[in-house]
Amino acid sequence: MTGIDNGSDGMSDLPSHTDLLLRKLNLLVPLQASDEDAIRQLPFSIEIVRQNRMLVREGTTVSRCCLLAKGYAARHKMSRQGKRQIVAFHMPGDLMDIQHSLLPRADHNLEMMTSGAVAWLPLSELKNLALSCPRVAQALATDALVDASIFREWVLNVGCRDAKTRVAHMLCEFIARREAVGVSPVEKLELPLTQEQIADATGLTPVHVNRMLRILTEEGAFTHVGREFTISDWGKLKLIADFEPAYLHGTALEQRSS
Amino acid sequence: MTGIDNGSDGMSDLPSHTDLLLRKLNLLVPLQASDEDAIRQLPFSIEIVRQNRMLVREGTTVSRCCLLAKGYAARHKMSRQGKRQIVAFHMPGDLMDIQHSLLPRADHNLEMMTSGAVAWLPLSELKNLALSCPRVAQALATDALVDASIFREWVLNVGCRDAKTRVAHMLCEFIARREAVGVSPVEKLELPLTQEQIADATGLTPVHVNRMLRILTEEGAFTHVGREFTISDWGKLKLIADFEPAYLHGTALEQRSS
């Protein structure tokens, strides 16, 4: 109960978890009324979760699936020498465990980065849904393929780009996907990430992330006080970041020049 | 016609492309006779391909699907400053374009790394197959999820590990997956990669890959003359590489200690 914000932007006036999911799936495959009804009748069980709650742990077997209703989450893996690599972020409306739905064991961790809420669903229910609603099944499969495309871009990001570009690119993806959820405009962004988490996502150190953020600010890509970012020039930021949103496959704002 | 080896190990005594595919899918989901029949009757059209043949180009729409019958292929992306990142390798038997099957445009390139042969199949045929054979659909979806798991491990590899470990890890994955295809033992390996390609896969430079290979040889992880590698101590190589094959989800040799 503690640690979750139920104040002025309480959950009652936000879209429900099923609405978020429907919105997202409809972007991928147009659903019919029967599909939407089937989704609305799924027996989700809501859980209010605190920051750092581990939702799935590497090596365990996964028997239920996890829809992010509020807040932000990340998937990460560890190297043997103890370094953590964040491999994906999740936004409200993301069905986070499609990646594990057909695999016997989790190969990475899933952790809340902020407080929030998740909606659990037994995997058996998800499989029944997929069997009875082919369009939903296709939307789920497409979503998993978009995830994979994002992974490929991350490999490129950490493998080929220098530190400044990497940080900028990560920010661009976060902003683009965040806007797609429809909660906020692009220009203003409350980034729910510590600099250490940005470091773990980009393969850098927190110290160097800090320096890159300062340089990006000095170059006029954005301004920020704390984690409140203001994107003054989206075109400039995209250019610095080498950000081409085609890899998001239409699940985020596709075009938007200077 | 030129550039393909039809000599002593010609294609006639190798498993056919459908046999390779069946073998692979059966590892993921046990198929029934009707499933196998349906796959055998797919109208594949074989093409002999030379080295460096581009099978799919980024930004194009994909209308057919590509089964690797012989040789090796790689997927790669380019950053704006012209650096190439290889994001995946493919072995004979891999249905290489599941990743693009539901997405409107290719987000990366697919290129042959050796000469070989591919079997093309219209995507419409693949979709019909998936609709009529749920077990095959599940196997295909699972294969795509295993691919995604491999992408995640690559993010970890380039994001967290030092150069020596990275190169060793890439070799381990290649060896493990190659043995799973069943063509060769682990101990001997003809690596179909230039050092420049290893560099593009690990986010290093060819010069530094060369140095790392020399160090790994000096440490006794393997010996090699040219691209002929002999793995003297698989346990030692795994240890140096921080290689834990769980992320391959059983599509390669799972256990094998020192």
Add this chain to the structure above:
DNA sequence: CGGGAGGTTGACCACCATCAACTGCTGTGG
């Protein structure tokens, strides 16, 4: 014989990691 691709080695240097000190903020308990 010549050309080109891939591989090998050395010299040098830059980017980023590491270590350390210090700040500001927030929550907690005296």
Add this chain to the structure above:
DNA sequence: CCACAGCAGTTGATGGTGGTCAACCTCCCG
């Protein structure tokens, strides 16, 4: 109310890993 701890962020000094540039080698193939 202040004291204090703890976390996130900030900045500087220093060093190492890996990039860059260049030369040269071998092998293969025309």
